[in-house]
Amino acid sequence: MSSEKYVVGVDFGTLSGRALLVRVSDGAEIASAVHEYKHAVLEDLLPKSGKKLPPDWALQVPSDYVDVLKITVPAVLTSSGIDPHDVIGIATDFTACTVLPVTEDGTPLSELPQFESNPHAYIKLWKHHAAQPHADRINELAHARAEKWISRYGGKISSEWEFAKALQVLEESPEIYEGMRYWIEAADWIVWQLSGSYVRNICTAGYKGIYQDGAYPSPEYLGALNPKFSDFVTTKLEHTLGDLGAKAGTLSAEAAQWTGLPEGIAVAVGNVDAHVTAAAANAVNPGQMIAIMGTSTCHVMVSDSLAEVPGMCGVVPGGIVTGKLGYEAGQSGVGDIFGWFANNYASDEVQEKAKAAGVDIHTYLSDLSALQPVGAHGLVALDWQSGNRSTLVDHQLSGLIVGMTLSTRPEEIYRAIVESTAFGARKIVETFNKSGVPVKEFIAAGGLIKNRFVMQIYADVLNMPITVIKSAQGPALGSAIHAAVAAGAYKDVIEAAASMGGVEDERFNPISQNAEAYNELFGHYDALYEEFGHNEMMHDLRRIRDKAISQELHHG
């Protein structure tokens, strides 16, 4: 046995899981392995029965997660060549809210033969959006009853979260609702598989499970939603809570066999991919906002003070690091808006030129539009093609662009769209600043950090330097850091993050002339934001759209 110790972090994403073997002393990433889920996301059909799913459904299959443990952990041990006995802990992070019904012993209902053709028996993935009517009722009633917790979530509970999805199960499939002992986050279920212990992590309990001030929503409130829902918390949901970085248990004999790791090593409490990334970037101090920028963006930040920030996703004590308040906000569309435009609206000519230049369409459009000075396109856009999470919490909003002339080129609209998402980020930062939770540093993680064009625009629009996470696999490193803490190698996550996490030395500094020009354009973005965020035009256009489509379905 060498003196160096190691930990394993496993990041469960939407389509695959990744294991990362990390050196405890300095966070060095020794080996990584990825495994794609066999069933990916079930959006059309159930496996085996082939049963058709309604629109807006998104399910997963529990055994796919276990396969990740069985395949990727042995792979990193093998490829690194280290002695498994030098591994002192394992931790995981997950998409959220991804949630499933299980029996008393943790068996997913979808694995019971009597339920395998019932869609409600499966895991509801974060992006299962079929519980919107249930979320609407949850919100309406919460405001009507002036429930104190509703303001901790920016005024709205999402259809993606535990209560909306559970209410959907109760009302659409009473037999599944009756048949389950626990309504459990996949983040906690996977820890149960590793350790044999069910511990609810404080992060998902707080952000997705409406656990606030030591309590869940009351039976009176729940009963007013549906009489049969009144005992949901006591009979299905509540369970021992665990802090982030704490030990949930030790590796079971069975899990040791799956993974090749020593039985008995520390298994950390579960966690969420975005939140765990804060540790990987060593951005765990008040005022350090970390933005995980990909198809959408998630912003997390710790603070010492409790504030109600309009439109935030939630504030949870210990929700990012123990002992501090964890804030979360989000932009529902970022990279996916860039993709929507580049894939659908770049003409033949532009596509050809990108091919000729040997670059992808994003790089080509970025390079072309980067040649122009700020504002030379004469455009400003709203980044709401996928709705607005923070600060308006309104997924019925839509996109807008203004200023086109007959000489407006695709690369100019592309740039205006990139800028619109940066303006959206600025709006969030300013809202935090105004709410008494000031943002002092902006740290970027996620797939978009590779795009220097995007990063510079964000620096210029925010008029703040942007630092970038060092690790290319932030969530898995974040989990590894939590494993090290759970194993006792560090006092706490803050100490571990300082040794094992970090950012690149190079930062994107705002260019003052650009920042000044963007100030002026942001004024127009803000005017559009306030106008269209509060007038009824976008809602009405959506209502007209939905009516037209439904009439077509009935008559067409």
Next chain:
Amino acid sequence: MSSEKYVVGVDFGTLSGRALLVRVSDGAEIASAVHEYKHAVLEDLLPKSGKKLPPDWALQVPSDYVDVLKITVPAVLTSSGIDPHDVIGIATDFTACTVLPVTEDGTPLSELPQFESNPHAYIKLWKHHAAQPHADRINELAHARAEKWISRYGGKISSEWEFAKALQVLEESPEIYEGMRYWIEAADWIVWQLSGSYVRNICTAGYKGIYQDGAYPSPEYLGALNPKFSDFVTTKLEHTLGDLGAKAGTLSAEAAQWTGLPEGIAVAVGNVDAHVTAAAANAVNPGQMIAIMGTSTCHVMVSDSLAEVPGMCGVVPGGIVTGKLGYEAGQSGVGDIFGWFANNYASDEVQEKAKAAGVDIHTYLSDLSALQPVGAHGLVALDWQSGNRSTLVDHQLSGLIVGMTLSTRPEEIYRAIVESTAFGARKIVETFNKSGVPVKEFIAAGGLIKNRFVMQIYADVLNMPITVIKSAQGPALGSAIHAAVAAGAYKDVIEAAASMGGVEDERFNPISQNAEAYNELFGHYDALYEEFGHNEMMHDLRRIRDKAISQELHHG
């Protein structure tokens, strides 16, 4: 000699001229011929000297117009096989305001060796836009002095018109200004070439030459613009006026030689392409609005009553037919907006599919989007990519689109753009209705009438049946009708139009369900129109754009 008589109409467009030989008795189109101008539009360089032109300039060469007479008229005589002695008259129509400086005998200054390298010696085509600063001063002073005529032009004189272009000549090239005897419309110059007589047609004098209530702008007003401009009207502009359909003179010996027509036949007073089309469609009665729909749209309508319609291009007694008031309005961008989108924003995939289907991209996008019910795209747009002529008279406005989601497809945006121009037409119709000059029929002419998809949308949006001109060469037929009147074959243009002009029997009828759905969408268009037509956002975005571009030019 047969008993049937014939006339020739010659339509001078932006890039070519077309002659049409027409039977007087019923308007049957016997033969036509087109000739493209050798010099097309001079936008970069002068011919011979190769002198470079500044931005926004657009010039033409007079001999190109004469070539049209020399080539196309003999061609229609030959191909028809009729006896030239059966032709009783010729008439012409022109783009406007297309204007040139000439000597006492009508020689263009550009044909004098001492001026051939001076750009101001050439014809300023309608789309020469370099006199905007002069137009701005003309408008400012007219409002400051409360000149009565300004409201007859919707409150604004265009940079395209006679006074702005002349003031530019005076101030940028005094030698050309001094050297010219007449500042003459090309529409009247070509008639001079045919007949040896200079007659100012009442149509361009009224719409483009600020001739109102029997007078031009006063020397005091003109002197306040520039002291040297005070005698512009008396020394350069005013001349005998001629009614539309009147005889300007008879065909000269020289012109008879050019054309192969008999010397001495009637030559009609000049006219404008849009206005002459009203006769070709037999749309010469009060309440019949004819829209000439192409890259842009021009709306003309006669009325018995004088009204001030906000944002109209002008109202002129006898400006369309003698004895009635002629109203003109316009949309500065229509087909060119469709082209801008289809050419730049239809992806590879869409282009490929259009090719595979064997249709052009407009047809492909139209067919695809026609499948959807009204409003199913959830979009509404403003049609101001090329500014707004009527009703806002503001060329600094720009485009806007709202309602995009990640599933919005190019064909949906294409349809929203087509609809936006129909909404723009509705806004004009409603403005006329509210101003006491009601629109009772809507008749379409121009290149877009071939697109059934566009026509049906206009019918649904306007909630009016749309009839379509029968002739595929409306302006040339309209000129031929005026030739017949000038030759005495009919009492007046109204009588001639009834026999020789007309519309197709088939009309586009509004579909009531669509009309109802469009009412709702138009409400949103109208809200955007009022908001962005009057707030300063688009102006400000353009100012930011122009500043950014000029900084780049200085530093780049």
